[in-house]
Amino acid sequence: MPELSPMLKQATPVLAARGEGVHLYDEEGRRYLDFTAGIGVTSTGHCHPAVVRAAQEQAGSLIHGQYTTVLHRPLLTLTERLGEVLPHGLDSLFYSNSGSEAVEAAVRLARHATGRQNIVVFQGSFHGRTMGAAALTTSSVKFRAGLGPLMPGVSIAPFPAAFHYGWDEQTATDFALRELDHLLATACAPADTAAFLIEPVLGEGGYVPANERFLAGLRERADRHGALLIVDEVQTGVGRTGRFWGHQHFTGDDRVLPDILISAKGLASGFPLSAIAAPRSVMEKAWPGSQGGTYGGNAVACAAAIATLDVIREEKLVDNAAEQGARLIAGLREAAAGRLEIGDVRGLGLMVASEFVDADGRPDQAAAGRVQQEAVSRGLLLLTCGPMGNVVRMIPPLVVTAEQVDEALGVWSAALDAAL
Numbered sequence: 001m002p003e004l005s006p007m008l009k010q011a012t013p014v015l016a017a018r019g020e021g022v023h024l025y026d027e028e029g030r031r032y033l034d035f036t037a038g039i040g041v042t043s044t045g046h047c048h049p050a051v052v053r054a055a056q057e058q059a060g061s062l063i064h065g066q067y068t069t070v071l072h073r074p075l076l077t078l079t080e081r082l083g084e085v086l087p088h089g090l091d092s093l094f095y096s097n098s099g100s101e102a103v104e105a106a107v108r109l110a111r112h113a114t115g116r117q118n119i120v121v122f123q124g125s126f127h128g129r130t131m132g133a134a135a136l137t138t139s140s141v142k143f144r145a146g147l148g149p150l151m152p153g154v155s156i157a158p159f160p161a162a163f164h165y166g167w168d169e170q171t172a173t174d175f176a177l178r179e180l181d182h183l184l185a186t187a188c189a190p191a192d193t194a195a196f197l198i199e200p201v202l203g204e205g206g207y208v209p210a211n212e213r214f215l216a217g218l219r220e221r222a223d224r225h226g227a228l229l230i231v232d233e234v235q236t237g238v239g240r241t242g243r244f245w246g247h248q249h250f251t252g253d254d255r256v257l258p259d260i261l262i263s264a265k266g267l268a269s270g271f272p273l274s275a276i277a278a279p280r281s282v283m284e285k286a287w288p289g290s291q292g293g294t295y296g297g298n299a300v301a302c303a304a305a306i307a308t309l310d311v312i313r314e315e316k317l318v319d320n321a322a323e324q325g326a327r328l329i330a331g332l333r334e335a336a337a338g339r340l341e342i343g344d345v346r347g348l349g350l351m352v353a354s355e356f357v358d359a360d361g362r363p364d365q366a367a368a369g370r371v372q373q374e375a376v377s378r379g380l381l382l383l384t385c386g387p388m389g390n391v392v393r394m395i396p397p398l399v400v401t402a403e404q405v406d407e408a409l410g411v412w413s414a415a416l417d418a419a420l
């Protein structure tokens with residue numbers, strides 16, 4: 001009998017049969033509190049009735065429209081609706097199916113729009129697994145090992161990861177900006193640089209938030225050198241961090257506007273859909289037909305995305321992410337107090353994590369793995385992340401309640417007791 005490829009690494013032994021809200025149920029009916037949300041995807045919770053209804057209705061009238069052959073209403077409506085939440089000026093949209101595809105689309109567009117090749121990425125970022133995206137990814141060497149030669153024209157600059165360097169945020173930011181200037185002066189000519197590509201919060205790289213001064217520094221350098229600023233909001237977008245877009249934490253009233261924004265994951269509550277948004281003046285520098293795809297902007301996925309935006313607005317899920325995220329991080333900090341094994345607790349909104357270290361302060365992947373497994377065996381689904389796999393993250397659906405946060409924190413404490 002054929003099997004599932006052993007290339008996949010399974011984080012839990014759960015065989016999910018059904019999902020509802022923040023819960024998953026296995027085939028025996030055992031209930032799990034899902035603080036993974038399918039890696040930050042099920043924004044409105046599993047099988048939100050409004051999303052299910054929208055997808056069912058759409059599937060009954062048109063499943064596949066193929067947007068370079070015919071247009072369809074869900075695609076047009078979604079484009080209009082995204083205009084309500086996108087930063088001002090990003091008024092032109094291109095759709096694909098996954099985060100990696102959207103990252104590639106953004107980089108292709110940046111190269112076409114500027115006529116330049118170089119892309120500057122920041123150490124610890126994850127941008128996807130396709131060959132182009134793998135060349136942009138530095139969250140762990142496991143995503144690059146054995147794949148070379150990777151796409152050329154990618155330069156890596158430091159991210160202001162204060163905990164990693166053992167510095168405060170100011171020192172880490174000064175360092176990162178200084179090193180970026182050094183890179184641009186020594187190895188990556190500004191005149192050849194198409195774009196700076198950044199995650200507002202490092203995701204797979206360990207849930208490390210950037211900061212206002214760093215993003216302002218990138219914007220200033222992009223303007224000075226005629227390069228574009230691309231924000232990868234695949235994991236941080238659609239309300240996840242307690243703002244609609246993660247970068248808005250650092251840009252206040254849109255003072256630091258991205259030139260290209262990348263969205264996926266939470267956008268359609270679990271249906272495959274991704275998008276890039278840019279000003280029309282940027283998009284029109286690429287020629288018609290320069291990008292496309294068979295499935296991008298699928299009608300059922302677009303209908304699910306429209307319903308997702310409705311639910312986020314009606315149920316005030318961005319505010320809920322901020323509120324429950326604050327509760328969660330406070331609880332995690334309390335749980336970490338006095339435990340030397342937890343070196344740092346950080347995050348934004350409902351994107352929070354605890355970093356495990358050994359007695360010398362070095363990354364402790366084994367401890368993180370034990371805690372994750374103890375939590376899973378107690379019915380709380382969690383994932384690890386970070387360059388060394390020593391960070392345990394919590395990324396529940398945005399519909400999570402205070403009671404469910406408290407329940408998860410209770411299981412977390414028990415898992416810490418059992419594992420450490």
Ligand code: PMP
Nearest residue numbers: 098099100126127128203234235
């Ligand atoms: N960018 C970021 C920031 C991500 O977190 C991810 C997925 N974890 C991707 C890109 C790639 O998305 P996908 O797996 O849908 O290709």
